[in-house]
Amino acid sequence: MDSVSRVLITGGGGMLAWDVARAVREALPGATLAVLARPQLDIAQPDSVRSAFQEVRPQIVFNCAAYTNVDGAETQRLAAEQANAEGVGLLAEACRASAARLIHFSTDQVFNGLSSVPYTEEDAAAPCNFYAQTKLAGEAFALSGPDNLVLRVQWLYGERKDRFTPLRTKEVFNAFEDQFGSPTWTREIAAILLPLLKRGANGLFHFAYDDYASWAQVFAFAKESWNLPVKLVPTATAAAKLPAARPRFSVLSNRKLCQALGFSGMGSWKRPLGEFLKQAQSRT
Numbered sequence: 001m002d003s004v005s006r007v008l009i010t011g012g013g014g015m016l017a018w019d020v021a022r023a024v025r026e027a028l029p030g031a032t033l034a035v036l037a038r039p040q041l042d043i044a045q046p047d048s049v050r051s052a053f054q055e056v057r058p059q060i061v062f063n064c065a066a067y068t069n070v071d072g073a074e075t076q077r078l079a080a081e082q083a084n085a086e087g088v089g090l091l092a093e094a095c096r097a098s099a100a101r102l103i104h105f106s107t108d109q110v111f112n113g114l115s116s117v118p119y120t121e122e123d124a125a126a127p128c129n130f131y132a133q134t135k136l137a138g139e140a141f142a143l144s145g146p147d148n149l150v151l152r153v154q155w156l157y158g159e160r161k162d163r164f165t166p167l168r169t170k171e172v173f174n175a176f177e178d179q180f181g182s183p184t185w186t187r188e189i190a191a192i193l194l195p196l197l198k199r200g201a202n203g204l205f206h207f208a209y210d211d212y213a214s215w216a217q218v219f220a221f222a223k224e225s226w227n228l229p230v231k232l233v234p235t236a237t238a239a240a241k242l243p244a245a246r247p248r249f250s251v252l253s254n255r256k257l258c259q260a261l262g263f264s265g266m267g268s269w270k271r272p273l274g275e276f277l278k279q280a281q282s283r284t
C-alpha cells in the first residue's frame with residue numbers, strides 16, 4: 001500500500017467520493033489523486049474509461065459512481081443498469097488489464113429484508129427492487145477480480161448530503177417506523193478503506209454498526225440532539241406508496257469487517273451521528 005502512487009476516484013461529485021478523497025489525501029499524501037466527476041469520467045462509456053485509465057494509470061480505483069435514485073431506477077432502468085452494472089464491468093476489465101485494484105460499493109438492498117438476524121456476506125442475496133438488482137450485478141463484475149473489494153453500505157449521510165437538515169425547517173416530518181438499519185457517516189466508511197487494504201483484505205464485506213434502529217428512531221435522535229420543535233410522525237413504508245420496495249430488516253453483520261480490521265466492534269450508530277450533528281450545528 002505504501003508504494004501506491006496513483007489513485008482514481010470515480011463519481012467525484014457524489015457524497016461518498018468526497019470523504020474517500022479526503023481519506024486518501026490524508027493516508028497517501030505523496031500519491032497523485034484523480035477525483036473525476038461524471039463529466040470527466042462516465043464509467044458507462046468505454047471510451048471515457050479507456051482515456052481516464054490511460055491518463056491516470058491508477059493502481060487503485062475507488063468506484064463511488066452509481067445511479068443512486070432507488071425509486072427512479074424502477075422506470076429509468078437503462079440508466080441504472082449502465083451505471084451500476086455495465087459501468088462496473090468496464091472498470092473491472094480496465095483494472096484487470098492494468099493490474100489495478102477496484103474498490104467498489106454496494107447496498108444493503110441486495111437483501112429482501114425478511115430476515116430477523118443480521119445478514120452476513122455468506123447469505124444469499126435477493127434484491128428487493130430494480131436498483132438492487134443492478135447493484136448486485138455490479139458486485140459480480142467487481143468480484144471477478146481476485147484482488148478487488150466490495151463493501152456493502154447503507155443509509156448514508158455526510159457533509160455532501162445531509163438528511164437531517166429538513167428537520168430544522170419543517171413543522172411536521174414523517175419518518176418510517178418499519179425499516180431497520182444503521183445510519184452510516186460516509187466519513188467513517190472512508191476511514192476504514194485504506195487500513196482494510198493495508199491488511200490485505202479482498203472480497204465482499206459489510207459495513208455496519210453494532211446496533212440498529214428504525215428511521216423514526218434515527219430522526220428522533222437527531223431531533224433531540226438539536227433540540228428541535230418539529231413534530232415527528234412515525235409512518236408505515238406502505239403508506240408512502242414508493243415506486244421501489246424497501247427491505248424491512250436491513251441489518252448487516254459487521255463481524256467479518258471487524259475481524260479484518262482487528263476491531264472488537266464498530267460501536268453504536270449513535271456515536272458518529274451524534275458527532276456529525278454536533279459538527280453540523282456548529283457550522284450553522
Ligand SMILES: NC(=O)c1ccc[n+]([C@@H]2O[C@H](COP(=O)([O-])OP(=O)(O)OC[C@H]3O[C@@H](n4cnc5c(N)ncnc54)[C@H](OP(=O)(O)O)[C@@H]3O)[C@@H](O)[C@H]2O)c1
Pocket residue numbers: 010011012013014015016017037038041042043044063064065066067068082083087105106107108135153154155156157161
Ligand atoms: N446513499 C446511500 O444511502 C447509499 C446506500 C447504500 C449504498 N450506497 C452506495 O454507495 C455508493 C456511493 O453513493 P453516494 O450516496 O455517494 O451517491 P451519490 O451522492 O448519488 O453519488 C454518486 C455519483 O455518481 C455519479 N454518477 C452516476 N452515474 C455515473 C456514471 N455513469 N459515470 C460516472 N459517474 C456517475 C453521480 O453523478 P450525477 O449526479 O451526475 O448523476 C454522482 O455524483 C454507491 O455505490 C451507492 O450505490 C449508497
